[in-house]
Amino acid sequence: MRYLPGEPHQLPRGRNSLGNYQPEHFLFTVEQGVATLTLNRPERKNPLTFDSYAELRDLFRALAYADDVKTLVITGAGENFCSGGDVHDIIGPLTKLDMPGLLAFTRMTGDLVKSMRACPQPIVSAIDGICAGAGAIVAMASDIRYGTARSKTAFLFTRVGLAGCDMGACALLPRLIGQGRASELLFSGRSLGGEEAERWGFLNRLCAPEAVLADAQAFALQLAQGPTFAHGITKKMLQQEWNMGVDEAIEAEAQAQAICMATNDFHRAYNAFVAKEKPAFEGN
Structure with a gap:
């Protein structure tokens, strides 16, 4: 499904909930x-x-x-x-x-x-x-x-x-x-x-x-309560950039940030700023 500006997109199906997980050892x-x-x-x-x-x-x-x-x-x-x-x-x-x-x-x-x-x-x-x-x-x-x-x-x-x-x-x-x-x-x-x-x-x-x-x-x-999709990208880049040169890392971050700019949370933050409100991030 192609993402259109102004139309919230959804995460793919097949994800799991761990709220009811009952571990054995902790x-x-x-x-x-x-x-x-x-x-x-x-x-x-x-x-x-x-x-x-x-x-x-x-x-x-x-x-x-x-x-x-x-x-x-x-x-x-x-x-x-x-x-x-x-x-x-x-x-x-x-x-x-x-x-x-x-x-x-x-x-x-x-x-x-x-x-x-x-x-x-x-x-x-x-x-x-x-x-x-x-x-x-x-x-x-x-x-x-x-x-x-x-x-x-x-x-x-x-x-x-x-x-x-x-x-x-x-x-x-x-x-x-x-x-x-x-x-x-x-x-x-x-x-x-x-x-x-x-x-x-x-x-x-x-x-x-x-x-x-x-x-x-x-x-x-x-x-x-923040932009959790973007937090995940930050964590991934902190991990991956250990093995990159500076030029390679800058290019990787350019690609990662472009991905985050396509998220609903980025648009929510902009709309909240315009309305002088605090953004309500949803992690997508």
């Missing part, structure tokens, strides 16, 4: 376009298991087709974000796997990060307490990070005899905090306190522990 709710994903094993500081890794990966893949989720907040139950891979449910069994099994696991965990970066929704992590190992990776792979002064982020892989190059850490972390600082954290495995994490640029904002989730959700709601 909590998930959707309200006003904002999904909140809660890692929910507070008695163990919310570690991940083989099954929760896989379910998280599949959920983020499904988000690419979810028309009722505009933004997503990740948090942890209790007073911690995520302690990483469960020592008993993951670390122990890994010592008994052969190389094909180990590679299948590391590829699966990497696929979680790929799916987080590929989904069009902005992801905001609300980080309190322990944020370690795979938990630090999930925070790193998010688009925005709200934290607390008492949060402790650590890329612990070297502490268990592994390399720091896990789940994209050597590619993503230097882009957030710089090569030298990323090298220090990935070699040492030391904890990064909340105030230091904000100074280094890992955390976007420090919040009070009792307010960090609400603050993250409020920011996510603000994004959800």
Whole structure:
């Protein structure tokens, strides 16, 4: 169907709703376009298991087709974000796997990060307490990070005899905090306190522990009420332009912005400006 100026066009059929999704290994709710994903094993500081890794990966893949989720907040139950891979449910069994099994696991965990970066929704992590190992990776792979002064982020892989190059850490972390600082954290495995994490640029904002989730959700709601199709384009370009030269990036942005200029939201914004009103974006 050809788009005509002044005639709202529609998204193609076949998209999904995740509002009623009932996960097995974490909590998930959707309200006003904002999904909140809660890692929910507070008695163990919310570690991940083989099954929760896989379910998280599949959920983020499904988000690419979810028309009722505009933004997503990740948090942890209790007073911690995520302690990483469960020592008993993951670390122990890994010592008994052969190389094909180990590679299948590391590829699966990497696929979680790929799916987080590929989904069009902005992801905001609300980080309190322990944020370690795979938990630090999930925070790193998010688009925005709200934290607390008492949060402790650590890329612990070297502490268990592994390399720091896990789940994209050597590619993503230097882009957030710089090569030298990323090298220090990935070699040492030391904890990064909340105030230091904000100074280094890992955390976007420090919040009070009792307010960090609400603050993250409020920011996510603000994004959800904006031009969400355009937000998805912004996220895609932030990802893709890492591997582009400047001239190539400028051309890619020209094409991306031209696409956004053909959306209903662009016309809504113009009409609202003329009428001296606030635009009501609908994400198409």
